[in-house]
Amino acid sequence: MASIGIIGSGISGMAAAIELAASGHQVRIFEKNSGFGGRGRSMKAEGYSFDMGPSWYWMPDVFEQFFNKHGRSTSDYFTLDRLDPSYRIFFKDGLIDAPAEMKEIEAVFEEKEAGSAAFLRKFLKEAQYKYEVGMSDFVTKPSLSLLEFMDLRILSSLFRLEMLKSIESVIHQGIKNEQLRSWLSFPVLFLGAKPSDTPALYSLMNYADMELGTWYPKGGMTRLFEAFYKLALEKGVKFSFEDAVESIGISGKKFTHLVSASGTHKFDFLISSADYHHTDTVLLPVEARQYSDAYWESRKMAPGSLIFYLGVRRKLPGLLHHNLFFDADFQEHAADIYDLHRWPEDPLFYVCMSSATDDSVAPAGHENLFILMPIAAGLKEDEALKNQYLDLIIGRMETRLGYSFREDIDYCRSFCTEDFISEYHSFKGNAYGLANTLDQTAILKPRVRHKKISNLFFAGQLSHPGPGLPPSMISGQITARLIQKETSKSSK
Numbered sequence: 001m002a003s004i005g006i007i008g009s010g011i012s013g014m015a016a017a018i019e020l021a022a023s024g025h026q027v028r029i030f031e032k033n034s035g036f037g038g039r040g041r042s043m044k045a046e047g048y049s050f051d052m053g054p055s056w057y058w059m060p061d062v063f064e065q066f067f068n069k070h071g072r073s074t075s076d077y078f079t080l081d082r083l084d085p086s087y088r089i090f091f092k093d094g095l096i097d098a099p100a101e102m103k104e105i106e107a108v109f110e111e112k113e114a115g116s117a118a119f120l121r122k123f124l125k126e127a128q129y130k131y132e133v134g135m136s137d138f139v140t141k142p143s144l145s146l147l148e149f150m151d152l153r154i155l156s157s158l159f160r161l162e163m164l165k166s167i168e169s170v171i172h173q174g175i176k177n178e179q180l181r182s183w184l185s186f187p188v189l190f191l192g193a194k195p196s197d198t199p200a201l202y203s204l205m206n207y208a209d210m211e212l213g214t215w216y217p218k219g220g221m222t223r224l225f226e227a228f229y230k231l232a233l234e235k236g237v238k239f240s241f242e243d244a245v246e247s248i249g250i251s252g253k254k255f256t257h258l259v260s261a262s263g264t265h266k267f268d269f270l271i272s273s274a275d276y277h278h279t280d281t282v283l284l285p286v287e288a289r290q291y292s293d294a295y296w297e298s299r300k301m302a303p304g305s306l307i308f309y310l311g312v313r314r315k316l317p318g319l320l321h322h323n324l325f326f327d328a329d330f331q332e333h334a335a336d337i338y339d340l341h342r343w344p345e346d347p348l349f350y351v352c353m354s355s356a357t358d359d360s361v362a363p364a365g366h367e368n369l370f371i372l373m374p375i376a377a378g379l380k381e382d383e384a385l386k387n388q389y390l391d392l393i394i395g396r397m398e399t400r401l402g403y404s405f406r407e408d409i410d411y412c413r414s415f416c417t418e419d420f421i422s423e424y425h426s427f428k429g430n431a432y433g434l435a436n437t438l439d440q441t442a443i444l445k446p447r448v449r450h451k452k453i454s455n456l457f458f459a460g461q462l463s464h465p466g467p468g469l470p471p472s473m474i475s476g477q478i479t480a481r482l483i484q485k486e487t488s489k490s491s492k
């Protein structure tokens, strides 16, 4: 049995902890904040509940398999409902409600563009193949060496996975209607790069969206994190909250101890699931750093976010649980984020109103709004600017909804770059880690195992396979497996 320290209680850290504790190891998680969940924390204010980060529950199979592996089901911890419609997209000239049923999705496609349903069927069939191969063979590899992919099945698959084509080129070849193009392009925005820079492999996200569906754990996304926390406790994991790790001690080629707010702690292995850049440049001694400043500066970051949590003392008809405001020019906003790195003039934004389907998250007759506007990572913020954007966003919502509600806002909190840095030690205030571009995929991501220090590992959204709840959870599992291999070698 080994002792294992883990930095961070986000989904990647808790997934790694559960795997390792379940195989008999002593695991302790150090978390700087007062509760679990990392970017998936929740908060309560003035009778409203808000999920502070993730709001889309996609790929339910991935979470279910995780809990099944540990003798549980997600239904032991929460009730999961499929949303129908999955979401509403507002355009300048109309809207689309994304139905849960494939037949109904196809009907919307045909209505907007004759012949497009046939393209969609073929596109999703290929996307299903990519999802199945991608999620079983590709993302689960530790990605420490190209040799891992020298397996005929994966090699031949890689060609079919279309790594070298962009998803935009595939969508644009098959679809002319601008609204349908936006609908099909939206899921890859989760991956943090423009569709023109995202490999066609990631149409697997369209399969996740349209075939596997959008789900909601009653009570909020916080139920998912609570489930991880409870399962971790059941397996014997110890948590130290408000116990920020300040430095990592190395002797020769070995990790020896960490120093946290509560003192010095020795472990056989360490996993850092805190933002990789923070561990590499702040926690590790200079001689153990793996990546230079130039390396970090040259990384393409996924967007940051300007977020508003609003309480509204009235109902807001016309909004669903998930709402995408694509009533502005997508290319212009994308260029502001990825090419020009400046505040957008006319942004797209997303509104989650979980009170539309869940009475428990707002007082009766009220709504809880989570509004997210993607921005370039690292932008300087100021209060006046944030207020201007809030004004612009509310104005656009009022125009699309056809009524005013700004006078009914009775709670407002913003969360932006500086908050991501102070709350999570986020590099450049990023919300979603590194962009999933071809040159930042698999072995080209920051390594999950330290190059020289044999008992030091990493997990989380800045490492392989990348951002999003399912990938971050999988990164924790990958790292746990590497440690299990080490411990089984030494016990032989």
Ligand SMILES: Cc1cc2nc3c(=O)[nH]c(=O)nc-3n(C[C@H](O)[C@H](O)[C@H](O)COP(=O)(O)OP(=O)(O)OC[C@H]3O[C@@H](n4cnc5c(N)ncnc54)[C@H](O)[C@@H]3O)c2cc1C
Pocket (backbone or CB within 6 Å): 007, 008, 009, 010, 011, 012, 013, 030, 031, 032, 033, 037, 038, 039, 040, 052, 053, 054, 055, 056, 057, 058, 243, 244, 245, 246, 273, 274, 275, 278, 305, 307, 372, 423, 424, 425, 431, 432, 459, 460, 461, 462, 466, 467, 468, 469, 470, 472
């Ligand atoms: C606004 C937003 C919306 C999102 N929406 C979705 C969505 O709808 N669906 C989806 O699947 N994904 C979504 N994501 C992405 C998803 O939330 C993340 O990819 C995932 O939660 C990352 O988990 P993690 O474990 O890698 O990191 P984190 O959750 O950031 O966990 C790292 C933890 O390390 C702690 N830490 C840092 N430094 C130290 C230190 N020195 N000592 C101790 N602890 C430390 C931090 O406090 C944090 O708790 C969203 C993310 C954001 C920010």
